Amino acid sequence: MKILAANQNSQKLPIWGMIAINEQVEFVTMNDREKYLFDLQGFLVVRDFLSNTEVSVLNQAIDANPDKRFEHPRADLDGTPLDGEFGPFWHYDGMLTWPDPWCQPFRHLLAHPKVIPYLNTLLGRGWKLDHSVDILTATTGCQGMGIHGSGNVTFNGSRFYAYQNNRMRCGLIVCEYYLTDVNPGDGGLCVIPGSHKANFPCPDDIRMWETNQEIVFNIPAKAGDLVIFNEATSHGVLPWRAAHERRVAFYRYTPKYLHYAGGVYQMQMPEWVSELTEAQQAVLEPPYIYNRPLIETDGETLVRPRREGE
Secondary structure (H helix, E strand, C coil): CEEEEECCCEEECCCCCCEEECCEEEEECCCHHHHHHHHHHCEEEECCCCCHHHHHHHHHHHHCCHHHEEECCCCCCCCCCCCCCECCCEEECCHHHCCCCCCHHHHHHHHCHHHHHHHHHHHCCCCEEEEEEEEEEECCCECCEEEECCCCCCCCCCCCEEEECCEEEECCEEEEEECCCECCCCCEEEECCCHHHCCCCCCHHHHCCCCCHHHCEECCECCCCEEEEECCCCEEEECCCCCCCEEEEEEEEECCCCCCCCCCCCCCCCHHHHHCCHHHHHHCCCCCCCCCCEECCCCCCEECCCCCEC
């Protein structure tokens, strides 16, 4: 499925000296069914996104780096259905700089060719990685995490959902790659479908999974599936009850003009970035608009229009 967007070929207006964007270019997007489901639910499950080989090498990399694992602090959830013996998950960090070959499968996910249509649709072209890449794992007894995500109750420009002129736009979105199976009732990621459009605050007893549990959906998925959700969608973590380990890879993205961490700073890429492909490097660019590198459908080619017409 392709839609039209404005490109850089333009003409100068004789009076105002402004740039008039007048050329239309095509770029790849989600299909109509996927657009409908994301607009309806605030999340989308993409089945069989990763191949068995991709899942295997990601898990091998995790297994080879047990020293990178640390526990997320246990929260005070005593007396709530979210309580558990341990914190909600263990983290792994620094995957992009792990020694070869263990860093490579995580670098590959930065600008995976199959994810491009989804990020183009939800963020506009020129999207960028936000936060560090994260690996979350859980074992039996891990507690949950309270539901959060404000829908349309507040708007701060960083997490939101908007629809205008036949296009969806989001602030921060999360791509959660499942590296092990999650069956119904296992626990892990949960969402309140449609809550990205909510106009009223979520009551505390629902956030803590104490009442109206039927509206909270624990997303089942198989290893290799991808779940994409809007940060504005109410989401949390249910206690992990399965005998096997939960493993997911977290990649968060924002539009080209937005970044969660900032301030007055100088931007200098670390040396290891030179080892990445140009497309992977483009995902790590700081927020800006003019002449930003945009990744084409093949996941390799870059174009640099003065401004993408959105």
